[in-house]
Amino acid sequence: PPGTEPRPPGDGVRTGTRAAIGVPHLRTDRWWLAPAATAAGLLAFVVYSTWRAFADADYYAAPYVSPFYSPCLAERCRTMHAGPNADLFGSWWAISPAIIILIFPLGFRLTCYYYRKAYYRGFWLSPPACAVAEPHRTYTGETRFPLILQNIHRYFFYAALLVAGVLTYDTVLAFRDSHYRWGHMGLGTVVFLVNIVLIWAYTLSCHSCRHIVGGRLKHFSRHPVRYRMWGFVSRLNARHMLLAWASLVSVALADFYVYLVASGAFDDPRFF
Ligand code: FES
Numbered sequence: 410p411p412g413t414e415p416r417p418p419g420d421g422v423r424t425g426t427r428a429a430i431g432v433p434h435l436r437t438d439r440w441w442l443a444p445a446a447t448a449a450g451l452l453a454f455v456v457y458s459t460w461r462a463f464a465d466a467d468y469y470a471a472p473y474v475s476p477f478y479s480p481c482l483a484e485r486c487r488t489m490h491a492g493p494n495a496d497l498f499g500s501w502w503a504i505s506p507a508i509i510i511l512i513f514p515l516g517f518r519l520t521c522y523y524y525r526k527a528y529y530r531g532f533w534l535s536p537p538a539c540a541v542a543e544p545h546r547t548y549t550g551e552t553r554f555p556l557i558l559q560n561i562h563r564y565f566f567y568a569a570l571l572v573a574g575v576l577t578y579d580t581v582l583a584f585r586d587s588h589y590r591w592g593h594m595g596l597g598t599v600v601f602l603v604n605i606v607l608i609w610a611y612t613l614s615c616h617s618c619r620h621i622v623g624g625r626l627k628h629f630s631r632h633p634v635r636y637r638m639w640g641f642v643s644r645l646n647a648r649h650m651l652l653a654w655a656s657l658v659s660v661a662l663a664d665f666y667v668y669l670v671a672s673g674a675f676d677d678p679r680f681f
Pocket of ligand 1: 517612617618
């Protein structure tokens with residue numbers, strides 16, 4: 410069928426099938442602004458999260474545990490910080506406990522359809538923008554190793570559900586005071602609440618989630634519940650990019666809030 414003919418070898422977008430235009434592109438707007446801003450935003454998060462993940466300190470301030478370190482699975486979470494801890498990894502895990510955890514949310518975001526677009530454009534210029542040819546000579550898309558591994562995203566979605574569940578639990582625990590008495594609220598509780606709403610909205614707006622919920626159905630009328638859920642997920646899905654950024658910022662802010670309180674730079678204001 411048309412469109413599936415073998416491509417002329419080796420030339421990427423500059424094949425003989427491309428219109429013979431003497432300039433790299435014909436766009437006159439500031440098309441570079443979006444990929445440049447995207448790259449700057451992602452870079453800022455990478456720098457911040459790398460610092461925090463390897464810091465291995467200031468991630469617990471009762472009753473808050475940083476989302477970067479939760480659930481804290483190494484034994485020293487308890488010995489060092491008296492934080493919530495499942496002790497799964499015992500004492501042999503010598504590096505920062507955040508590394509165990511961050512594999513899952515980072516894997517989810519790295520393989521996310523939106524973030525793929527974002528960093529393919531922002532960092533690899535592949536392509537940098539619509540109707541702007543990429544500089545690479547060859548293009549295989551995501552059909553080969555290593556990018557074919559992006560298909561793992563649907564499995565990371567299930568891991569992300571677990572992560573969102575854990576962060577929900579942490580948000581419930583944030584309704585205590587620093588002596589673990591229930592029925593209290595501080596500014597941190599609000600920070601955690603905003604974050605968990607955005608984390609769930611981003612997770613449920615995932616394209617894989619939309620397919621899991623309503624994909625492969627021949628007759629929506631025979632599956633009214635799934636149809637309603639699909640409609641809900643579809644509405645979120647339309648805002649996937651926005652939710653991706655909002656939840657990225659909120660999770661970094663939640664971690665930073667815990668850092669400020671745990672390091673003594675800031676006192677968590679209590680409402681009641
Ligand atoms: Fe973005 Fe699944 S597509 S999280």
